[in-house]
Amino acid sequence: MTTHYAAQIVPLNADKIGTAAYGEATFAIADDELTIKITMHNTPANMQHWEHFHGFPDGKQALIATAAQDANADGFVDLMETEAVSGTTMVPFDDAPEHMDIPHDRYPTADEHGDFTYEKKVPLSELQANFKKAFGESELHLEKRVIYIHGVTANVHLPESVAGMVGHYDAHVTLPIATGQIVAVD
Template identity: 70%
Template sequence: MKIYEATIVPLNEQAIGTAAHGSALFVINGDTLTINIEMHATPANLQHWEHFHGFPDGRDAQIATSAQDVNHDGFVDLPETGAVSGTTMVPFNDAPHEMDIPNDAYPVADANGDFAYTKVVPLAALSEKFKATFNDSDLDLDKRVIYIHGVTDDVDLPDTVAGAVGHYSTHVTLPIAVGKIVAVK
């Protein structure tokens, strides 16, 4: 059994008016990956995309901070996280092993901004899809970071905030919290 965890800290909290935070636990046991994520103080009554990000070449990803706001617009947007965190890899939605990132199958925060996500994922299916996408079947969780995304449409985002994906706006993809995944056992 392998166990990984992440302490998820706020990102963009001054700009969005809430300090989203939480924790994640990843347990690899035999042929399954169990994912548990608990979040607090996220924008309420809103779906929140969540993923692990990393570098396909195996470099160690780090969390983004305000230092990644390279255009100085007051927001660290999704493209600005790439320099330190890499690319979006595996979604934490209703079927992580399918690696279908832009969809509406992510957790929704309650009226208090809290949500919990638990999913047992078939590791062989996830590894196969991961290898087809990134040419490597090793998830390397301890080289990844977790991001939580999403703000309400009434948050005033300047035109300089980038990261729209398909028909999903920058309000959906804006990172609101991040955590470094570390090996525990």
């Protein structure tokens, strides 16, 4: 039996960054495998984009951030401002999601048109074991999570009030540019 989930990914911060990124994500769980496919359009071109699912470790329903989450009224919804409704960063969609290693340079890169497709088959038991170590629960509960796509070019002016430094990566890397609610489709 395969369980399916999907998310329609909509723009966030589009009025400030000059692009309105959008796309879709699908997830399929069968046996010991999670298959992920994310297709994005109109992202900032020729650059890497971090992408993750976010949620609450206590199982509370995560929701996508909107302009209403701009708590400091600087015109941007930054990574820290998403946490109130979306929770914390949980699983990366990178070269090895099962390792749950967040800050690095192994995420998809958009082409010259701002498009990219990410596809990965993930060993579910390894991902669940690492998820349990991090969050105390092995079940992913995708239906309670949201997806975020991050990243703008360095030439986009971000006010100092835009938070999002992760390791040595600044807010240009972590700024959310698109988000989607993950829902069960079975």
